[in-house]
Amino acid sequence: MTTPAHPTHGTTVPTPTPTHPALAAADPELAALVGAEERLQAETLRLIPSENYVSAAVLEASGTVLQNKYSEGYPGRRYYEGQQNIDQVETLAVERAKALFGVDHANVQPYSGSPANLAVYLAFAQPGDTVMGMALPMGGHLTHGWGVSATGTWFRGVQYGVRHEDGLIDFDQVRELALEERPKVIFCGGTALPRTIDFAAFGEIAREAGAVLVADVAHIAGLIAGGAHPSPVPHVDVISTTTHKTLRGPRGAMLMSREEHAKALDKAVFPGLQGGPHNQTTAAIAVALREAAQPSFRSYAHAVVANAKALAEALLARGFDLVSGGTDNHLILMDLTPKEVPGKIAAKALDRAGIVVNYNTVPYDTRKPFDPSGVRIGTPSLTSRGLDVTHMPLVAEWIDRGVAAAGKGDEDALAAVRAEVAELMAAYPAPGLPV
Template identity: 45%
Template sequence: MLEATKLADEELYHIVAGELKRQENNIEMIASESTAPIEALELSGSVFTNKTLEGYPGARFQSGAGFADQMEILGVERCKALYQAEHANIQPISGSTANYSVYAAILKPGDTVLAMRLDQGGHLTHGSPASTTSKFYNFVSYGVHKDTEQINYEELEALAIEHKPKLIVSGGSSYPRLIDYERIGNIAKSVGAYSMADIAHVSGLVAAGIIPSPVPCTDFVSSSTTKTLCGPRGGMVLCKAEHAKALDRGVFPRTIGSMHLQVMAAKTFVLKRAATEEFKQTMIQTVKNAQHLATCLEKHGFRIVSGGTDNHLVMVDLRPKGITGKDFQDALDYVGITVNKNMIPFDTEKPSITSGVRIGTTAISQRGLKENEVKQIADIMNRVAQNIHNVEVLEACKIEAIELISKFPLYKEKFDVVSI
């Protein structure tokens, strides 16, 4: 891979090769990350890049669509089968545009939407003041209970009754617990609202059948394809048959123009792979690793938000250690462990500082790390937290981290961009 680039643009080649080395040598624990398979990398660079196409199979705006039609039909069928969905649209180019397309399908500017607050687990596209979604629609936010740090369904219901939203959104980017989609779906129905579950983070776990699926009880289910689904950077939306037309219009022409066929090819591949036993076992180990990480960190005196995790991510409150999320993120980065600072519920720090970090276990589980290695990582994290400015200790941690991860190759296949 990249032989042609190496000849034509050595400077750029070395940047990509450097990124590969970084990923190989680091313990990647950003919860929204995973490792796309070689096939997905190949397909997202395939000749479908050259094809401009708008519309849907059988109703295209350009000619020459025969093979693209075959691919989109295959991808959609795989997606529907994987999630047992009545309808799927795999054109959205990201998780964010997947969400915009649902909004565009059913909302008018100014409509009210109920969604989880960003600083308590939601996502920017769920109406954060920093997102353009909050300019178009009237977002009202629900949050979590202060004591359990789990969704406050009573507040959600009360807000739904008070504000009569057109749409209720569930799901988020830093919520470590299962979501009661049925309860939210019923609340939505009771106030005449649509329901949408954003499963961007957990779509791989749902595909593997190891956490409950929102598909049976939710009108729209949106996702990105790059997080636990372990695919290319893209999006998709599932919905009930009755909303199929509206959703397809919401995607094209309302939120995208020509689709990224090369990425659709990669999505189509991972939608097949996600139905395998091997993928299921990876997802099972991902959750086991996250739960073990939470247990080990707790033993070291970190506070785990909500007391644990049911999915692939752990939210860690660093206040008992007297450090901020930014300090910890930077120190871990120095030793070769990649995480991100993250607001925790009711955080008093700024988003650029934070009291917490979010840690995910998808990528390390794909590489084959299990509970023993997770304990080692937790031990390193603890030493880093206690010696945040001690370069000698950090250097020792760095050596330990690279020794640990080098036993688990990022790609088991031969990957020639390595040979720099």
């Protein structure tokens, strides 16, 4: 479908056909909230880089009767009977993960990314041991040993960062810190890293320091699967990832590793941290992994990156300050200090304009974490809807107008952007949403 470069105001977005009839009959109040969320996702431009749209097939798998079955243990080694089908479902997911990422071992049972990372600690460290990861304000994750996390409470966390001048990881600093502190575990990866992760450089440092190297690829797993980001497999001991975000699966997680670490990781997940896996989620992971193995997903992954780069260029042209000067992946981190609009105020104003982002700290931020200077955006969701590089200048214009309106308190300007956003979204229906 051809879409005008700059849609006009006033188009009414069609209300999705009512769905979930059993839910509507049993709990109309909740059904109404689900319907409202369907409409919100349909009408808005979702730019949070950790969000995406799953396919109708993934949604269906998430809601099957597999929900009814308890399955503590692993295929062929369960504590409950009646696993004839469940074992096959989990085996299917495991084999697809191994094939897609080229790993020796995969565990698809972790409930989400944070428990997956906790399992890594349980497998390779003891309470009080030194662990190392990227500092949260620099783009790392809470579970990489940051103080407010359990991982920073139970273990001694040391953090590396990025250079002030260019926003890139200083590997001389990483090596010096690793050799001085000798951590048991080193995490690479994070939640606000707009540049390619040099897994080979991390691998050399970890080997020299005698540490287990873990690549947390939750954000970029889909890009890796689609060949749009280098794979960590040759360089790391363990890979931790969620299954949503760029991988377009359900809210779950996986741990992958070399065969030598398989037993320790499996034991850490169950019985170390969890009871029975969520079989309906395992099934949905299997579906998503099959989808990610298709040629069309490879095209999608590369389109996500192309869109992000085009959007970054358009934002730079409008005077936005981007951490590291741009992006290599799906994610852009903007420092709004030059615009004189705090990140939280900008994010909330953009939300009223139908543009969904999250406020975020930037490296060396002088503002508080709950009221930071930055905004984090990404292109996975809009790419899933079929938007391409030709739309990115318009998206940048909308962001620019939204941030300017936030600074002025101009609600009429925000409403005008929202109408334009809704019109474009109507022309590009999202996967998995009723139309």
